[in-house]
Amino acid sequence: METQLIIGPLVGAIIGLITNGIAIKMIFRPLYAKYLWGWKLPFTPGLIPKEKGRMAKSIGF
Structure with missing residues (x-):
């Protein structure tokens, strides 16, 4: 009982x-898109590196 x-x-x-x-x-991570036989692997690049342009624009006014 006590171990539970x-x-x-x-x-x-x-x-x-x-x-x-x-x-x-x-x-x-990763910072850049990864490709395998010409196809972009999903979830590359990571969310922050992928959206850095949009975030910089919204933060910088």
Whole structure:
């Protein structure tokens, strides 16, 4: 009974750590588009590098 109180939050923390790490990497990396046999791979570049022109325009007035 006492081990269940420890294992549940521990497993949740490990899963959260992994998913947050993946999410942060998807936002900032890779910096440039990746191509495989002439086809652009999905989710490249990351969200921030992909939209940097639009964000600079909106922040810079």
